[in-house]
Every structure is written in C-alpha cells, then in structure tokens.
Amino acid sequence: MKTRGSLTALMFAAMSALPVSAQIADTPDALMALQELGQELSREMVGGTMKLYGQMLASEDDAGLDVVSDAAYGSDRRHLLDLRVAEGATGQPVVLLVHGGGFVRGDKGDIVNMARWFARHGVVAVTMNYRLAPDARWPAGAEDVASALGWIADHAAAHGGDPSKVVVIGDSAGAMHVADYVFREELQAEEDGVIGAVLISPPVVDLRARALDPERDLLYYGAEGDRAAQSVVEAVAGREIPVLVAYAQNEPAVISDQTRRLIEALAERDGRLPLIASAPGHNHISIVSHFGTADDSFGRDLLGFVALRALLAGQDG
Secondary structure (H helix, E strand, O other): OOOHHHHHHHHHHHHOOOOHHHOHHHOHHHHHHHHHHOOOOOHHHHHHHHHHHHHHOOOOOOOOEEEEEEEEOOOOOOOEEEEEEEOOOOOEEEEEEEOOOOOOOOOHHHHHHHHHHHHOOOOEEEEEOOOOOOOOOOOHHHHHHHHHHHHHHHHHHHHOEEEEEEEEEEEOHHHHHHHHHHHOHHHOOOOOOEEEEEEEOOOOOOHHHOOOOOOOHHHHHOOOOOHHHHOHHHOOOOOOOOEEEEEEEEOOHHHHHHHHHHHHHHHHHHOOOOEEEEEEEEEOOHHHHOOOOOOOHHHHHHHHHHHHHHHHHHHHO
16 A cells, blocks of 8 residues: 555554663653652642643644644534644544543643654644533533544545544543444444544443542533443444553542453453553553653553554555
C-alpha cells in the first residue's frame, strides 16, 4: 500500500527498545510528588498534579506542527475540535482524543500535550470537546464521538491523515464515551474508519457495581436510568473493535475495580485477555498530564497500539 513504508517505520519507532531513563524515574521530583499526593481524587490531588505538570510543560508549543483550531463538527457550541499534524505529513493514522472531566467539565485544551506528542510521533492528533452534563445526558458523549468521526472522515485526508485508520482514545469520562461508541453498534457512524480504541482509566463500566457520584456520574446517567442497559460490560458483544485497556498504578480503588470488570468482560468475550497497558508511578490525572515530559513509556505503549492496528488494517485492505 502507499502508506505501508511510513506505517512500518512508525511501528519500529513505537516498539523499539527505550532507555531506562525514558520512564517516570527520569523525572524524580514528579515521581516523589505524585506519591505524596496519593491516589484518591481529592481537590489537593487533582490540583497538585495539574500544577506539577503544568509547570513542566509550560514551555511547550506547536512548533513544527500544522494546527486547525476550533473546527465545528456539529451544531452545539461545544461541538468544536482541534487537529495537529507534523508539517508536510501525508497518509498518517489518526487518533481522536476524548478528554476526561467527570462528565461535567473538561476541555480539549486539557490534553493538548497528548495531541502534540502524537503529532510529533507520526500520527495526526484530533482533540474534541463534547456536550457536558447536566444539559447532556447519556449517551450524548458517544453521539458526539460519532459526529467528530464524521468530521475526520470528511477532512482528515486534507490534513495529512488517513481517515480509514482511526484509533479513538478516551480518558476517564472520555473513556466511557469512547466505550459506549465502540461497543454499541446503534451509536456508530457508517464507514467511521475506526480500527481500534484505547480506554484509559474507565470509571463507570458497570453502573450496578458502584455508587454514582451525585455531582458527576448521576448528572450524566440520570437518576432513573436503566443501570444494566447503561453498563458497557453488558454491551461488549457488539462490533468487536480491538481495544487496549490502560490504567495508572495509583488509581482510586473504585476505578481500579471498574477497570478490572471491563478487562474481565472482554476476556470472557474473546476467550483471551485484552491488550493492557499501565503507567507505573502515575495517578488518575498524571496518566495523561505527563505526555510531553521526559517520561514517555506509557506514550510508547499507546503509539505501539496505534501502529499495530494501522499495519493490520493495511493488510486487511
């Protein structure tokens, strides 16, 4: 295929051996600060982690990248996305990055560090906003993912991307929007180009097995929702898009339990374990906030998955 050489190069770059220094241990001050902040989602932990990595990434910019800002992919004021790609790129796989925020907050700018990192590693990176609760209720997030994928199908090629090779990556609440999209065929767009999905720290895969936070989860899923029908562990038998499940070492206990339940559901569906990646030393916030620092081990896991899916899609085509 026309892009086989570039995809093979991406695969080798992603899977090549990394020096030990390319781990969180290469940022020892951050490592120690994260351990002191703990694992529970307190105001101090969230704010402290964001401040820590905000300082580390303060000098980052879009040098060497072409950027599309605030492109409308739908009619709502939140239906905006950004695209980043290395200057002169052609035929690259695409990642659609879906931010977290507990269903009620968050912005594509929160994960600009991830977008820049992917764009500098041979991938077109798209970050999207989506409608927030309580104005938007389940499954609005997955519907917005479908609309953003429609924009990618129409526009990615003009910006150096291959719209037939898209990996959707969601973090926390964003992971739930991605999961609802990839597991529920009734919510999917036709010819969406999706060849894989990464679910990072999914917090609400089985609504029957955890209490719903009234200030976040309950505002999105509703007070009277059908909890079995809303649980993605009951929907994994649909379209079998390849999935990578990822988590931080220091996740809150409830998110660790929910992530385990998803892994078990996928293992039961497939008769084997799904692909799994972890971020040693990190917490629920830093697992995405650290992209662009000297610690790139987790990023390489994601990049390897994107390259693998792109290569296999090329063979299938």
